[in-house]
Amino acid sequence: MTADDLKKQAAARALELVQPGMRLGLGTGSTAKHFVDLLGERVAAGLDVICVATSEATQAQALSLAIPMSTLDETPELDLTVDGADELDSALRLIKGGGAALLREKIVAAASRRMVVIADDGKLVGKLGRFPLPIEVVPFGLEVTRRAVAKAIAEAGAAGELTLRKRPDGEVLVTDGGHYILDAHLGTIDHPEALAQALNIVPGVVEHGLFIGLAAMAILAGAGGLTILGAAE
Ligand SMILES: O=C(CO)[C@H](O)[C@H](O)COP(=O)(O)O
Numbered sequence: 608m609t610a611d612d613l614k615k616q617a618a619a620r621a622l623e624l625v626q627p628g629m630r631l632g633l634g635t636g637s638t639a640k641h642f643v644d645l646l647g648e649r650v651a652a653g654l655d656v657i658c659v660a661t662s663e664a665t666q667a668q669a670l671s672l673a674i675p676m677s678t679l680d681e682t683p684e685l686d687l688t689v690d691g692a693d694e695l696d697s698a699l700r701l702i703k704g705g706g707a708a709l710l711r712e713k714i715v716a717a718a719s720r721r722m723v724v725i726a727d728d729g730k731l732v733g734k735l736g737r738f739p740l741p742i743e744v745v746p747f748g749l750e751v752t753r754r755a756v757a758k759a760i761a762e763a764g765a766a767g768e769l770t771l772r773k774r775p776d777g778e779v780l781v782t783d784g785g786h787y788i789l790d791a792h793l794g795t796i797d798h799p800e801a802l803a804q805a806l807n808i809v810p811g812v813v814e815h816g817l818f819i820g821l822a823a824m825a826i827l828a829g830a831g832g833l834t835i836l837g838a839a840e
Pocket residue numbers: 634635636637638639690691692693702703704705706707708709712
């Protein structure tokens with residue numbers, strides 16, 4: 608079974624949580640893409656839902672499948688958001704933003720009664736930090752912000768290189784919100800809450816990829832089947 612098959616299995620299990628009439632947040636990335644594809648099939652078969660996307664890419668995918676789309680301004684309270692993650696631990700603390708959508712992903716997750724993570728079980732780690740932590744920053748004053756981010760990371764007891772994310776063609780990546788991303792290569796994050804708080808107050812930091820206290824459940828697919836973390840309902 609391929610990693611993509613596992614992602615699809617997790618997405619299919621998450622689809623079972625969707626009820627008619629629900630207001631849904633749609634995540635971003637290759638795993639969330641499976642969920643949106645499967646949801647599109649259910650919508651084509653008559654399921655009534657209204658959705659908000661976490662990225663322009665997901666918005667385009669959902670519209671191509673004729674999924675009814677809204678905005679957070681029109682639909683500020685969501686019942687369920689289903690999204691992928693780059694890493695998670697057993698306390699359902701996440702690193703997100705590998706697909707550069709962390710800002711909208713966090714806003715949508717926070718507007719949802721319930722956030723469910725779907726992933727292959729290779730994303731589950733004992734300690735967060737192997738995946739570089741994405742930190743979204745405004746382009747203005749980048750070097751000043753980079754130094755302040757480095758200081759905040761050190762104060763939270765972590766250390767590692769900060770790299771400005773580039774696109775495959777070598778140009779600086781610009782997010783849907785018009786910002787840059789600094790990836791913090793930390794190796795391990797011993798104190799995720801402290802790091803999140805330290806980053807929250809750096810001027811120029813728009814958002815960071817530590818999602819703490821947002822996910823209520825994770826559906827992890829592995830060779831041995833599905834593992835559910837958190838509250839199943
Ligand atoms: O946070 C994200 C995008 O910003 C994604 O959810 C995360 O990168 C996981 O992606 P994938 O399902 O492709 O592994």
